[in-house]
Amino acid sequence: MSTLVSEKVKTIKTLNNIAESGLKVLNQDQFTVDNNSENPDAIVVRSFNMHTFEFGNNLKAIARAGAGVNNIPVDQCTEQGIVVFNTPGANANAVKEMVLTSLMALSRNLFAGVAWTKTLDGEGEQVSKLVEAGKKKFVGKEIKGKTLGVIGLGAIGALVANDALDLDMDVIGFDPFISVDTAWNLSRNVQRAMSLEQLFAESDYITVHVPLTNDTKGMFNKNSFSIMKPGVYILNFSRGELVNEIDMAVALEDGIVGKYMTDFPNENVLKMKNTICTPHLGASTTESEENCAIMAARQVKEFLETGNIKNSVNFPNVSLPYTGKQRVAAFHQNVPNMVGQITSTVSSYHLNIADMVNRSRGEYAYTMIDIDDKINGDIIPGLVEKIRQIDGIVTARII
Structure with missing residues (x-):
């Protein structure tokens, strides 16, 4: 049911700490940020779980300062006429840097080497000798000339692909839904995979940048592992559920997957062999948080003031x-x-x-x-x- 809207000063509520640079977009003449409001015009959120959140009848918009909207009941919002925004691309550079850093660190066994070196604390004058004797256990490989498979060529995937080319890697990408804007920004030297199976078969490293949907859930499984090169390295900075954890554990034990790096640890993943976990740091930079906050605030402001919609996950863009x-x-x-x-x-x-x-x-x-x-x-x-x-x-x- 529709509600009559009073066009007065709009109230914005935040459910997480939102960068001040984003809130400054909302001028005080037209907007007020009131985190105690029970019936705001709009909500700006990061990771707060809204699935049990009660929506007031005045709520018109929710802006997620980030790309994923799993913490928002999107279907319920649609039924109630609440537009849900996200901020695709605002954190792309942060994630790209994390992926490329991790790619090189994995190849050079940097994580294992650092952990081992710390065990030498207390060895005194023997540290130097032990280092020289032990370093051979951590001999790595260079990424130059290797093939990187990029699944999903959106804002993040395109940046990863382009920069990997600059590192003298061969890059193959798969994205049947690539947008025109992304295609313009993608280097012509990125090879196009005609299927996921082709990408799996040709890649020495695989990085995934797709949303979690019914079609992508568990896309890394025993069937896909059986196609891959033995010892392939897989990086997952998108969603943990893209990987079938039971099948991944087996593939790691058997050496089908050489190493698995994920930004989404849980108890099962932490027990897996040759797995490196980070605490969801992909987009955790000061710059990324500011970019997401500014983008989210601008979208809310534009919608409340003009009705125009950009980057909605449930309404048409208009x-x-x-x-x-x-x-x-x-x-x-x-x-x-x-x-x-x-x-x-x-x-x-x-x-x-x-x-x-x-x-x-x-x-x-x-x-x-x-x-x-x-x-x-x-x-x-x-x-x-x-x-x-x-x-x-x-x-x-x-x-």
């Missing part, structure tokens, strides 16, 4: 240049004659339509209509209520 004219914004079921009913309702108030846009995403759609005439404040509640009463309307407001 943009209509904002000229200051009053705007009707409605989220509704994607069924025939919805736009006609909305425009007819607007016209019934003797209002002239200056411009409009309609975009759909699956079972839902979003319509914005700019009005030529200044809408009399007295009729706004009635107009919104009339639109709200149209069968299939989820939310409606006038900006």
Whole structure:
């Protein structure tokens, strides 16, 4: 059911510590950040689990300062007409640096070497001799000339692929859903894998950068391991559930997988042979947190002020240049004659339509209509209520 929106100062609530540089995007004349608000206009969140969170009837948007939205009940938000944003690409450089650092550290047995060297504490003058005698256990290999397979060529994957080329690696990539924007930014020297099986078979190292979906869950399993080169190194800085842990443990024991590095440790993974775990550090840089906060705040600000939507995971992305004219914004079921009913309702108030846009995403759609005439404040509640009463309307407001 739609709610009537009061266009006053908007209240923003944060559920995690959000970088101050992001909050500064929300000017104090139009927005107030109130973390005690029980019914904010929007929420900015990082990792807070919102699956048991109660949404107020005034909530219009949730912005995740990061890429993954597993901590947000997206389907519930869609049903209630709450737009959910994420910030793809804002943390891409941080993750890219982590992947490339880890790639070289794995190859040179740096992690094992550092751990062993620390055991020499207390050996006194023998440390130097022990180091020279023991270093042969940690002889590594160079990544130059080796083949890196990159699964997922979005913002992060494309950066990894391009920089790996600069390190004189051969790079093969697989992404059947690559966007035009990403394709423009991807080096032409990245070889295209026609299938995951081809990438698995040709790669000395594999790094994965895809979201967790029903199709990608457990994509690293005994079947995929059976195709890979013996001793392949696998890096997972996307989601732990992409890997079947039982099959990975067996592949590591048998030497099919030489090393596995993951940013998502749990009790099972910590027990695996030749596994290096980091505590979810992929995007944990000051710069990344600031970039994500700024991007999330800008998207919320744009939506609340103009109705425009960019980087939503549940609403269609929609943009209509904002000229200051009053705007009707409605989220509704994607069924025939919805736009006609909305425009007819607007016209019934003797209002002239200056411009409009309609975009759909699956079972839902979003319509914005700019009005030529200044809408009399007295009729706004009635107009919104009339639109709200149209069968299939989820939310409606006038900006």
